[in-house]
Amino acid sequence: MTEFEKGWVFYTRIQQFRRLILQNTREFHFRTLFVTEHSLPLGQETGYPNKYQPDVLFAISRSEGRHSIIVRQPDGVLPFHGSDIWNAWELTWLGPGDLPVAATAEIRIPANTENLIESKSLKLYLCSFAMSQFESPAKVGDIIARDLAACAAGPVEVQVALVTDTEAHTAFRLPGACLDTLTVKCNTWEVDAELLKSDPSTIIQEELHSHLLRSLCPVTAQPDIGSIAIHYRGPKIDPASLLQYIVSFREHSDFHEACIERMFVDILDRCHAEKLSIYARYQRRGGIDINPFRSNFEVRPRNLRLWRQ
Numbered sequence: 001m002t003e004f005e006k007g008w009v010f011y012t013r014i015q016q017f018r019r020l021i022l023q024n025t026r027e028f029h030f031r032t033l034f035v036t037e038h039s040l041p042l043g044q045e046t047g048y049p050n051k052y053q054p055d056v057l058f059a060i061s062r063s064e065g066r067h068s069i070i071v072r073q074p075d076g077v078l079p080f081h082g083s084d085i086w087n088a089w090e091l092t093w094l095g096p097g098d099l100p101v102a103a104t105a106e107i108r109i110p111a112n113t114e115n116l117i118e119s120k121s122l123k124l125y126l127c128s129f130a131m132s133q134f135e136s137p138a139k140v141g142d143i144i145a146r147d148l149a150a151c152a153a154g155p156v157e158v159q160v161a162l163v164t165d166t167e168a169h170t171a172f173r174l175p176g177a178c179l180d181t182l183t184v185k186c187n188t189w190e191v192d193a194e195l196l197k198s199d200p201s202t203i204i205q206e207e208l209h210s211h212l213l214r215s216l217c218p219v220t221a222q223p224d225i226g227s228i229a230i231h232y233r234g235p236k237i238d239p240a241s242l243l244q245y246i247v248s249f250r251e252h253s254d255f256h257e258a259c260i261e262r263m264f265v266d267i268l269d270r271c272h273a274e275k276l277s278i279y280a281r282y283q284r285r286g287g288i289d290i291n292p293f294r295s296n297f298e299v300r301p302r303n304l305r306l307w308r309q
Contacts, residue, residue, distance in 0.1 A: 052143075053128040057151040059115035065258040069265050080264050080276075082111040082294040084257055085303050086122070090287035091160065093129040093140060100130075102163040103137055105144060106303055111294060113154030116257060122148075123286040137162060172304035174229045174281070176207025179243040186247045193266035195245040198235040200272065205233040210246050211308070213280060218253040226256075226282035227306055228263075231298070234273035242267075256282055260292040268296075281306050 049056060070076055086107040095101040105126070109117065125147070134140045141160035148156040188195060209229040216223055228246060230237075245266070249259060260280045268276055277295035289309050293301040 049124060049128040050131040051128060052132040054125060054147045056121055056124040056128065057147065058118035058121035059151045059153070060118055060255075061115055062113070062257070065255070066261065069261060072265060072269065078112075079268060080111070080261070080294040080296055081299075082292065083300070084109045084111065084116075085291040085293065085301070087284070087289050087291070087303070087305070087309075088122075088126050088287060089284060089289075091126055091129065091140075094131060094133040096135070098133060101137070103140070103160050104163065104166055105141070106157075106159045106161075107144070107148065108157040109148070109152055110154055110156075111257075111292075113152040113156075115152050115154075116255065117148060117151050119286065119288060119290065123288060126288075169305070171307040171309075174209035174227060174306065176209055176229065176231070177239075179208055179210045179239055179246070180212055182240050182243055184240045184243055186244055188244065188248045189251045191245075191248050191252050191262065191266075193245070193270050195241050195248060196267060196270040197238040197241040198271040199238070200235045202236040203234060204236050205231075205275075206236075207231045208237075208239065208242065210243060212243070212247055213282075214250045215256075215259045216251060216253045218255060221253065222285075224256060224282055224285070225308075226280050227308070228260075228281075229277075229279045230267070231275075231277040231279075232267070232271075232273040233275040235271060237267070237271050237273075256280065256290045257292045260294055264294045277301075281309060283308050 066078065070078065073079055086105075086109070088105040088107065091103045091105050093101055093103075126144075129140065134143070137160040141158045144160070145156050145158040148158070207229065209227060211227045213226040213228045214223055230242070246263075249263075252259065254262070260278055264276060264278050267273060267278070275297040277293070277298045279291070279293045279301055281291050282289055289305075291301075291303070
């Protein structure tokens with residue numbers, strides 16, 4: 001089966017996910033719809049609403065992508081916690097006197113929420129603020145948090161900041177040694193956990209990173225490019241095998257979050273890490289970057305923008 005055919009099979013699967021949207025409040029009506037080829041905004045030509053419109057949000061269940069992870073666990077429980085950090089760089093609305101406001105938003109969605117938020121729908125949703133008036137950044141943050149929490153079916157943190165308050169922020173480097181200078185032969189383009197090797201006679205704690213992370217959007221087949229940081233304690237992981245494993249995602253079709261969760265479980269199982277954190281920093285698309293974090297010992301990652309972001 002070609003990569004295109006596999007991508008199409010995955011695409012037809014996600015058409016069957018239910019859409020969960022917004023609570024039954026005074027402002028909104030609860031609706032459950034099937035995500036069909038015609039209703040999913042990602043990969044479709046869509047108009048951009050410029051008046052506040054929360055009903056463009058789409059939810060995609062996390063459960064489908066996690067089935068294979070859960071069945072691999074002896075107790076049937078996910079072996080990680082974490083969050084997905086979304087940074088929105090193009091948020092704008094009308095302030096007092098209809099003077100436009102330029103801002104950014106940091107959105108944290110816990111990994112234990114029931115749903116993912118489909119990225120194109122989030123872009124459309126944030127665009128819908130452009131020609132609507134709101135009294136303050138705090139008010140905009142409260143509205144976004146409420147709407148996204150309803151879509152994700154779980155709590156969501158949102159911090160909205162004016163561009164004038166954040167423009168002096170600098171870029172950061174990932175901690176630990178970079179794997180990308182290693183000389184390795186890469187010829188595996190299907191994700192293969194058997195590439196991973198470790199030395200059980202040497203127990204260490206170390207941090208490693210790579211900027212060679214690439215996967216494909218399961219709907220559009222467009223590449224998702226990013227960097228990945230790995231912090232672990234346990235048998236020493238062979239760095240060359242780890243780099244080959246990361247590169248094997250290069251033509252893999254899946255969402256950002258699912259890719260990182262698969263990495264976490266593969267490294268945990270194959271390398272027998274006692275403690276493990278994986279943090280991906282993807283480059284932005286549509287003015288939004290997505291940064292999944294999964295760990296079994298660290299709690300809350302810092303949201304530090306890389307130069308490529």
